Amino acid sequence: MRKIQRRILLLAALCTLSTTLLLAQTVSGTVTEDTGDPLIGASVSVKGTTTGTITDFNGAYSLDVESLPATLVISYTGYTSTELEVTKAGSGNNVILATGVGLDEVVVTGNRAKPRTILDSPVPIDNIDAAALLSSGQFNIEQMMNYKVPSFNSQNQAISDATAHYDPADLRGLGPSRTLVLINGKRKNQSAQVYLNRTPGKGEVGVDLKSIPTGAIERIEVLRDGAAAQYGSDAIAGVINIILKEDTDYDMLTAKTGVTSQGDGFNFSADYNSTVGIGEGKLNFTLGYYNQGLTNRAGEISDTNEQYDSWIKENPTGGMIVGQPDMEKLDVFTNFSYPIADNAKFYAVNGVTTRTGRSFAFYRAPYWRGDVAEAEFWTPANLFAGYHPTFETDITDNMHTAGFQFKLAGFNADLSGTFGRNDVRYTVNRSVNRDYLADHGWSPRTFNPGGYTFSNRILNFDVNRTLGASDNIAIGLGLELKGENFQSHEGDRHSYYKGGSDSFAGIKPEEVVDVNRNNTAVYGLVDFDITDALLVGVAARFEDYSDFGSNFSWKANARYKLGQNGAIRASYSTGFRAPTLHQRYLINSQYIVVAGSPDPVLQGTLANDNPAVKALGVESLRAETSTNLTAGLTYRINNYLSASADFYQIDVDDRVLFSSQITALNEGDAIDQILQQNGVVGVQFFINAGETRTTGVDLVLNLNRVPAGNGYFGGVLSANFNNPEILAINVPSTLDAGGYDIFDRREQSLILNSRPRSKVILGLNYEIGKLRFGLDNTQFGEVTVTSADGNPANDQVHSPKLITDFNLRWRMDENINWTVNINNIFDVYPDELLASTGESAGNRFRYSSIVQQQNFLGTTFNVGVQMKIDKKK
Secondary structure (H helix, E strand, O other): OHHHHHHHHHHHHHHHHOOOOOOOEEEEEEEEEOOOOEOOOOEEEEOOOOOEEEOOOOOEEEEEEOOOOEEEEEEOOOEOOEEEEEOOOEOOOOEEEOEOOOOOOEEOOOOOOOOEEOOOOOOOEEEEEHHHHHHOOOOOHHHHHHOOOOOEEEOOOOOOHHHHHOOOEEEOOOOHHHEEEEEOOEEOOOOOOOOOOOOOOOOOOOOOHHHOOHHHEEEEEEEOOOOHHHHOOOOOOEEEEEEEOOOOOEEEEEEEEEEEOOOOOOEEEEEEEEEEEEOOEEEEEEEEEEEEOOOOOEOOOOOOOOOOHHHHHHOOOOOOOOOOOEEEEEEEEEEEEEEEEOOEEEEEEEEEEEEEEEEEOOOEOOOOOHHHHHHOOOOOHHHOOOEOOEEEEEEEEEEEEEEEEEEEOOEEEEEEEEEEEEEEEEEEOOOOOHHHHHHHOOOOOOEEEEEEEEEEEEEEEEEEEEEOOOOOEEEEEEEEEEEEEEEEEOOOHHHHOOOOOOOOOOOOHHHOOEEEEEEEEEEEEEEEEOOOOEEEEEEEEEEEEOOOEEEEEEEEEEEEEEOOOEEEEEEEEEEEEOOOHHHHHOOEEEEEOOOOOOOOEEEEEOOOOOHHHHHOOOOOOOOEEEEEEEEEEEEEOOOOEEEEEEEEEEEEEEEEEEOOOEOOOOOOOHHHHHHHHHOOOOEEOEEEEEEEEEEEEEEEEEEEEEEEOOEEEEEEEEEEEEEEEEEEEOOOHHHHHOOOOOOOHHHHHHHHOOOOOEEEEEEEEEEEOOEEEEEEEEEEOOEEEOOOOOOHHHOEEEOOEEEEEEEEEEEEEOOEEEEEEEEOOOOOOOOOOOHHHOOOOOOOEOOOOOOOOOOOOOOEEEEEEEEEEEOOO
16 A cells, blocks of 8 residues: 555656646636625536535635636525536636525535536435534534434434444434445545444444544535445445535634533634645645533432442432543644646545543442452542543544546546545543452553554546437446455553453453455446436446455436426435444453443453354354335425425345343353353344334425515425334344344344434524524434333333524624524423433433433533635735
């Protein structure tokens, strides 16, 4: 890989020095609304290409085109898109957009042959610009999307070790592993962390969305359809394509700070975005910083202990800290392009994020740790008050892409290389190793339990072109070579001595892995506009993996226009998801809560290829396969109002499951022997055992900029109704004969009930002069906490919750915007957890840390400022 990177850099340098080549030409102008006011963030793109930019605070744009004449497509949410024929370079290419519904916005996701508008697309796509994301008042991408995209779900998971620092996110409740994330159309690497605790997405691996600074984002396109035939593994639920800013005529400094109504969770963010010229090229860069304070919403414990009665009275919450973790994050992102010939350019995207975080494990109450008290290591026995282990992370995520776009025998060609890496290292503080203490009379209080690294290396070569007298046939072909590596890193020797550091045991030498795999993929697609109204398309992709075999996926879609204002669309596809290297090879031991135990105990995860797991009849992991059906309608009712409805059904076979905690039912049986050999009280493993079906519907009603008084009124009503089902759990005969339930009700509930089955968002806004007022209402549907004892009578259904957010933007002048957000203005919390569920850990959890609709921060307040520096002045 290093040799390839050196060659790419050398080639880039040679291309940069080639001054004899003909360079692209620059066109510029302004985009305004019919009142004469500038439109900030309007999309300007070259028709039929992926070349584009957005307008600045003055509505100005500047864009490099390969040749003239060229047709520019100008669009903006809430306005009727238009085309402009440009015949010469230079300024003066001005456009006025009339108010209208934005179904003519150009999107690049979901079709690898040529860009299409939302109306022209045969599959449903959401296009969310940066302004809409920022208006949510949230501080990270996961939560911005959570309150803007009904089918997207993500929440912080308290007391869940490293998972608390990643926040599992997914589309349509299908788990983090089944949503593909792209940056500028290139695959983003997955995280190094497997979600092992009882949270949504348990046993899966997602993308670290926290590693992408919001200040670098131009817009996010969300494809709500299966797309494995175009993009490969993981694109079962859909695709999230994050488009970065490329060219701006101004520097932008954004800062925001906030706090909860409880006075905790103080946060501060700042980012700086700018574009600088490098010869004929342009480098857009973003520097980002974010600091987040912890919150605590612990409950009052129900413990009784005569000896420690005074401690319990003095510590009514049992010393627990249940909430969001501390976090500090730094980002550097760049997006570079350099024209090297009439129809060629070099581009590069680089991003590096580092962040540290601190969450907390269970407080070790003094009556839980009598052995530590008696050792009088921490304090004299009569003063022993327990201890509170922290779980601290140091995470680095980086992605680097370099490539060339050029003409090749009439095709638009794109050759690129991508390297992505996510690394997490753990620290446990304020803890002990109880076994080491017992054997040696002392123990460290700080441990380094190790960590994990995941990386990928990808080479892509894609070509596309249009054919026919009217360019009514579009074809695309591509080749992808990918290599992946997963490593686990040994902890310090004290962290894994016998039972290991209390709260999180270190990675043992025998648990260290360093594994690789490679895969090769080819794909092809054809879109045929049979008439102006009727489009049909087909796509196919073949992949071959070095560790489990091959897969062939295909897709067929169609769209029929209903005049100029609507369309009927449908698609059917097959797909797949390759089991991650983490799932195939992970081995570890960790402390978790097991039903019937008063405090966390040690359980183990065995690798899929472990001989003991094989002896139970568990086969080597293979690819999940899926079938996706989507059908819908979109229509522009009038110049202000549009509506869409899309039905979907997604079947997943051989779904990889992370098994229940398997404990021995009979002394001396196979399971009992495995547990004794590994020194744990329970064991889990990964297995292809699930068959699931997810059906649902997405609804959108969009009202854009209706004149009202001296201003404009707008709104959007969007909803997702989702119904996941488990059709079968296929249990190996050995375990089935022994009466073992490998995926019990509690584990099934994480698939069926841990995410709301419905989410409805009503956003209203009013603009008048320099002010914009917004009121966003999000109703999360029911979720269910499944009882620990397996008795359905003790399950708890959490009622729907309506969260109302207020936002205000004041454009003080052409260079400064102020924003004020009050999120959750009615201070709505989830239902309090009932002790009868067995999940409250003696009422330590006032709210469920496993199943939740929204966060349990309560009301939050934040204020922000955007300052623009126009570089032309």
